[in-house]
Amino acid sequence: ELNLALKRQYSLLTSLLDWTRLQSKNFQLNLETFLLKTLLNEVIETLIFMAKQKEIELINKIPDEFAVSADKSMLKLVLNNLISNGIKFTNRIGMIEISANKQNGIVSIKVTDNGIGIAEEYLGHIFAQDIRYTTDGTEKESGSGLGLILCKEIVEKHSGAIEVESKAGKGTTFTIKLPL
DSSP states (O other): OHHHHHHHHHHHHHHHHHHHHHHSTTOOOOEEEEEHHHHHHHHHHHHHHHHHHTTOEEEEOOOTTOEEEEEHHHHHHHHHHHHHHHHHTSOSSOEEEEEEEEETTEEEEEEEEOSSOOOHHHHTTTTOSSSOOOOOOTTSOOOOSOHHHHHHHHHHHTTOEEEEEEETTTEEEEEEEEEO
């Protein structure tokens, strides 16, 4: 129980530090071009143990040569948050699929799970800074309620957008849209 409590505190502190760094007037994105599949594999490596504990399959459908231009560490943080949430809100023996495409000058990265979904009345609140929205996961995992706010701010710093589609009981898809 102490270990779990410490992990929660560490997660909250890390989110707060990242958010504070984003708020700094001196913050600048470090844009570089890199292979998205490679970055995603690094994220999956850090989350695979958590996924295996719930028998959740993480599926990387990013094409091998799919390159993006972004702040690598910031995009890694966004993907980590979205996939972690997918694990948190997916029942045992589930799946999370990450895919991407390019169209009309926009890169779209989708993180789709077959989890418990988000009730329609809460969809409008999940990115709101003035309303702290958080709920326990399928196995009572908790969060700070800051992860999605942080994701939104990072994506917006890239002049992009983040969208969510979800149906209660059917799963959730987060789409990150970044300019090429």
